Amino acid sequence: MTVQPRLAGETGSWRASARSWYASGDALPFLLLAPSIVLMLAVIAYPMLTGFMYGFSTGTLLKPGKFVGLDNYLRLLQSPDFLHALWFSLLFAIFNVIGCYVLGLALALLMNQDVPFRGFFRVALLLPWIVPSIVSIVSWRWMMADQHALFNQIIGAFGGSPIYFLSDQNWAIAAVIVIKIWRSFPFMMLSLLAALQGIDRSLYEAAALDGASRWNQLRYVTMPQLRNISIVLCLLMTIWTVNDFDTPWLLTQGGPANATENLVLLAYRYTFGRNDVGLGSAVSFITLIILMALVVVMLRRQRER
Amino acid sequence: MAYPATSTARRWSLFWLLVAITLVVNLPIILMVMNSFQTTEQLVSRTSILPHDLTLANYRYLNDRTSFWQFLWNSFTVSGVSTVTSAAIAALAGYALSRFRGRLVTGYSRALFVVQMFPIILALIPLFILFRTLGLINSPLSVIILYTVVHLPFATWMARAFFDTIPRELEDAALVDGCSRFGAFVRIVLPLSGPGLAAIGIFSFLFSYNEFFVANVFLKDQSTMTLPVGITMFMQQYSTDWGSLMAAATLTVVPTFILFLGIQKWITYGAVSGGVKG
Numbered sequence: 001m002t003v004q005p006r007l008a009g010e011t012g013s014w015r016a017s018a019r020s021w022y023a024s025g026d027a028l029p030f031l032l033l034a035p036s037i038v039l040m041l042a043v044i045a046y047p048m049l050t051g052f053m054y055g056f057s058t059g060t061l062l063k064p065g066k067f068v069g070l071d072n073y074l075r076l077l078q079s080p081d082f083l084h085a086l087w088f089s090l091l092f093a094i095f096n097v098i099g100c101y102v103l104g105l106a107l108a109l110l111m112n113q114d115v116p117f118r119g120f121f122r123v124a125l126l127l128p129w130i131v132p133s134i135v136s137i138v139s140w141r142w143m144m145a146d147q148h149a150l151f152n153q154i155i156g157a158f159g160g161s162p163i164y165f166l167s168d169q170n171w172a173i174a175a176v177i178v179i180k181i182w183r184s185f186p187f188m189m190l191s192l193l194a195a196l197q198g199i200d201r202s203l204y205e206a207a208a209l210d211g212a213s214r215w216n217q218l219r220y221v222t223m224p225q226l227r228n229i230s231i232v233l234c235l236l237m238t239i240w241t242v243n244d245f246d247t248p249w250l251l252t253q254g255g256p257a258n259a260t261e262n263l264v265l266l267a268y269r270y271t272f273g274r275n276d277v278g279l280g281s282a283v284s285f286i287t288l289i290i291l292m293a294l295v296v297v298m299l300r301r302q303r304e305r
Numbered sequence: 306m307a308y309p310a311t312s313t314a315r316r317w318s319l320f321w322l323l324v325a326i327t328l329v330v331n332l333p334i335i336l337m338v339m340n341s342f343q344t345t346e347q348l349v350s351r352t353s354i355l356p357h358d359l360t361l362a363n364y365r366y367l368n369d370r371t372s373f374w375q376f377l378w379n380s381f382t383v384s385g386v387s388t389v390t391s392a393a394i395a396a397l398a399g400y401a402l403s404r405f406r407g408r409l410v411t412g413y414s415r416a417l418f419v420v421q422m423f424p425i426i427l428a429l430i431p432l433f434i435l436f437r438t439l440g441l442i443n444s445p446l447s448v449i450i451l452y453t454v455v456h457l458p459f460a461t462w463m464a465r466a467f468f469d470t471i472p473r474e475l476e477d478a479a480l481v482d483g484c485s486r487f488g489a490f491v492r493i494v495l496p497l498s499g500p501g502l503a504a505i506g507i508f509s510f511l512f513s514y515n516e517f518f519v520a521n522v523f524l525k526d527q528s529t530m531t532l533p534v535g536i537t538m539f540m541q542q543y544s545t546d547w548g549s550l551m552a553a554a555t556l557t558v559v560p561t562f563i564l565f566l567g568i569q570k571w572i573t574y575g576a577v578s579g580g581v582k583g
Binding site: 028029030031032033035036037039040042043044046047048050051054061107110111113114115116117121122123124125126127128130131132133134135136138139140142143148150152182236239242243245246250263264267268271272277280281284285287288290292295 | 306326330394397405408418426434486487514515532537540551566
């Protein structure tokens, strides 16, 4: 008899304090964010910490190994495969970002003019971006698969000798980059077009009054206005390219002779091919560090300006 | 909008230039669709680019001899469920980002950036080991969980952009009338953002439907494979059967195209606003 009211009183006060917390207004943002925070902890934070630990140990997908300190990282630094993957990731990112930015900007400038059926073109030029990676690779592979494929028939018609796009190392690298540019430029075009349409018209009118040519308007009005969005877009594209698995894997599986193997493919091969979780985790952790360093440097520079 | 004094001749020359560019750019896709109506023998022996003697043989082969429909069904299930979960979670988080300030919200915004640049391979290794002990390998659930998180930054930024366009006065009025904050969100803001939520949903669906990497790691069994993984299996098994491969790829893009037409006018919303506002 004496216990029950006290307990009820306790739950009551717990409820009351919960209610007052909720009423204070601090609770709602927390509750709104709670589901996504839980998911991010489980799918991003937990693997990030475990992956970090795995990087310092041996072990396979089936059973954990023992702690080996910096051994995996030291092995990587001496491994030609790793250095090549690092180099290819860099090359892949630089060429793709430059390629898809230039192409995207050119098309955005073209589409920002008064063209009939502009809406149609805006949709039609986005197709390479929205088709599934597997579909784009199947369609491109057919055009460059062997000496009888379309590209080689065209080269043959002009009297050239066939090019083995997928079995020659340099051509395979070029092919992966070209296809990646093809898959990425629509995003650049779309975002830059939106930015172009947001530029204040009066700036152009003022420039025209001062007698600026079209080129000078582009150079001194358009480009400075696009600066910030361009930096953000190129940063995003760099991240996406470094993290790209689909394009090189589906086209060449990293071959020939690992020529088109980037860091992600290497981590995948070490982990799921060689069953070496330690090495695979070390490679993917290095990838994360590189990307984070890039983002921090870029954002800091942007804030300073 | 555009430069004021454009002559008709200039407009139409630009038009034809864009027609040419569009054709060249989409050539791989156009050829793929045309080739899917040719048998592999016709493809190999053909000398012109344009197809002749169209046939449905490849499609019949896909229907009779492969598990194409099973793959398609798996893709729809995985994408459907992950769309609903990610849209719901992103709507809640997007509302918090749109209406509240404070350390929690700022910290969360930063976390979204980390998710955006996270090399997913780093998550796949520990999760593969974890999911194996939980028996989640070859289960659609594994892929659904990952997709939900991977979509989170994009979907949240987009949701936030939509909520930003809804005037706060509407909620304030509801609060005065005795509605709770959350009640105002559910009764006032959500119904108004119907089209926005639909766009977020279609985006998430497209991402999941197109995704290859995660599905390739977790779905090893034919009965659970999604389409992109299933097609790579065709690619390895019948590497020279271009006809069927093209037909499978063509059928795969049909849902993509249909959904894409539904959202094309929303597309710049999330893509740009997320990146710029942060």
